[in-house]
Amino acid sequence: MKKTYHLFALSLLSFIQTGFAQTTDKIVAQIVSEVHENSQLEALAHQLLDVIGPRLVGTPQMQQAHDWAVTQYTNWGIAAKNEQWGQWRGWERGITHIDMVSPRVQTLKGTQLAWSPSTGRKGITAELMVLPTVADSAEFNNWLTTVKGKFIMISMKEPTGRPDYNWEEFATPESYYNMKKDREAQENEWSTNMQRIGYDRRSLPIALEKAGAAGIVSSYWSKGFGANKIFGANTDKIPIIDLELEDYTMLYRLVEHGNRPKIKILAASKELGAVPTFNTIAEIKGSEKPNEYVVLSAHFDSWDGGTGATDNGTGTLVMMETMRVLKKLYPNPKRTILVGHWGSEEQGLNGSRAYVEDHPEIVAKVQAVFNQDNGTGRVVQISGGGFANSYDYIPRWLSAVPDDITQHIETTFPGMPAGGGSDNASFIAAGAPAFGLSSLHWSYWNYTWHTNRDTYDKIVFDDLKNNVILTAILAYMASEDPEMASREKRILPVNPKTGEQSIWPAQRSPERKGGL
Structure with a gap:
């Protein structure tokens, strides 16, 4: 009787695994097709970068971007809201005109x-x-x-x-x-x-x-x-x-x-007093485990020398398009898929730090955070973020991604915890498995990172499509995984500069009254 039961259990497991593999193959094929044949990336980029423009915290353009994103998600049938986490010095850029008048x-x-x-x-x-x-x-x-x-x-x-x-x-x-x-x-x-x-x-x-x-x-x-x-x-x-x-x-x-020499400067601007600051949060509710979360992450704000196209307009576009694709092809995920468009990352990860601080019940149930920030290039590196068993689940999720995408990606396990470079660090500090999707740089540091050249024309849409496919499949696989991702932290190495044992980054509170 026990032998018969054992054979039945093996047969049932094999049937379930085969069925999941077939479903996964179908979903992956649909994701690839949707991204290549019905991409909304250029339309979204036009609205965000050409129409709204740069998104400096405390400006009307930042508020306009938050409201636009909520409307866009609502039109896709995705629940979305702007969640206030603080206040900032309000300011609005006006005309700048600079002329040499002598000699x-x-x-x-x-x-x-x-x-x-x-x-x-x-x-x-x-x-x-x-x-x-x-x-x-x-x-x-x-x-x-x-x-x-x-x-x-x-x-x-x-x-x-x-x-x-x-x-x-x-x-x-x-x-x-x-x-x-x-x-x-x-x-x-x-x-x-x-x-x-x-x-x-x-x-x-x-x-x-x-x-x-x-x-x-x-x-x-x-x-x-x-x-x-x-x-x-x-x-x-x-x-x-x-x-x-x-x-x-x-x-x-x-x-x-x-x-x-003499110059004339016309620098019109307006002080707007204290204005509220927000994160835009949208979610596709989980059908089986609604209180467990897969989080898509990208900061929404930018500096305003350019239009913030690659820092972090491209990350924003990838996460918005990923949510659209998932809502269309995977509308009833096992776990809740949540996206955070964070405010005031540029001044110290303030939006994501506020979210982590304000929502410990969500952070405690995070399956994975996928964060994208550093430019327009295709993702070429994923680190385990210092989580000891990340070598187990990240490759499992990546296994469903087409080879033409994963062939460019180098993985590092267990890696080191991010200390503050982007919003995944806010979640890592709280112990949540969070991973940066690091991009090919396309001369990012010299030409577009925080510069006057960070504009729409620098976007490489083929690479963005690549990243949408990757992120959508990772989110799908993390949502469907029968196991919760391990939060066990690696033993960090000795710091060669100090000779002391490295320690896990501490959770930090955000600046909630910036410039006031």
């Missing part, structure tokens, strides 16, 4: 930094000055008495606007070596002089504002043709602008040669 007239390429004070409608016209070379902070403080009514240039004059790869391709070895040697010497001298001055990048603008400067002119080169990093201002009354390298260095040379 000749030329319109310059640049923009006001986020949260920059306005110049008013008439703008400000003033002469430019550069930072002096000083012997000590006392000499610099004496120089501060001369800045009243002037625009002060606070960035180093870069010796070349050509990225290193361009030099490597065309310069002689001697010329390339000389350029790098001279640049290094200039950077060292600049750094040493800043130490003598006694201020850093954050404190210097405040000191110049107190001394009566009319405004601050900077240029934070991103080491690519025409690319600059665009972050935030920290002054209360005077504007801070960033000029592209070629215009900044031209003005700098004019100052050095005694030509006394």
Whole structure:
């Protein structure tokens, strides 16, 4: 009797596994077909990036993006809401216009930094000055008495606007070596002089504002043709602008040669007081285990030098399209599939940290978090995130993904826990299995990460389709898995820098009143 029962059990298990494999093959084929034949990625990208534009926390455009996403999900039959987690300094960008008016007239390429004070409608016209070379902070403080009514240039004059790869391709070895040697010497001298001055990048603008400067002119080169990093201002009354390298260095040379250049800055902006900040949350309710969760994750906000296309418009588009595809082809998942579009990631993972802190009951039942952040490229690396048994379940889920996708992916197990680079780190700190879907960089760090070049034209839609297929299948497999993913953490190695045992990242609370 026992032998008969054992044979029956084996036969039943084989039947179930065969049936699941057939269902999986069907779902996977449908996902691939839907993504390639009915993709909504370009339509979504147009609405998010061309129509709404950049999504700086605290701006009306960020609110518009949240509302648009809820409407889009609702139209797909997916329950969605905006969930408030804090407040932020409200600010709205207006027109930026920068012109050299002496010794000749030329319109310059640049923009006001986020949260920059306005110049008013008439703008400000003033002469430019550069930072002096000083012997000590006392000499610099004496120089501060001369800045009243002037625009002060606070960035180093870069010796070349050509990225290193361009030099490597065309310069002689001697010329390339000389350029790098001279640049290094200039950077060292600049750094040493800043130490003598006694201020850093954050404190210097405040000191110049107190001394009566009319405004601050900077240029934070991103080491690519025409690319600059665009972050935030920290002054209360005077504007801070960033000029592209070629215009900044031209003005700098004019100052050095005694030509006394003047520029006019029109930097219109509005202060909006304290405004609410949100995460957009959407879900497809689970049919068998509704209180267990597969979480799709991408931050919604961006800096506003460009339109935030690759950081993190592309991650957002992948997760939205994945939810659309799953709702159409897998409308009754075993576990609840939830997507989080987090606010204020750029200021310290604030939206996802708030969600983790506010929803411990969900975090405790997370099967897996799949987070995508770093650009437009196809996913090429998945780490186990420091979870000791991740080598078991991640390959099991990946096994259903077509070979033409997985052939590009390198997996690392058990990996190390993310400490704070993107929103998967918020979940990892709370012990939830969370995994970054790391992309091929497409010159991401120099050309689009936080730059004025992070725009729609940089998107590679073939790679985004690849990532939608991958994410949808991973979500499906994680949802269907009969077992909960293990949360056992690896024993972390000794830190070679300190000689001490590494520890798991601690859960951190978000900033809930930013800039206020």
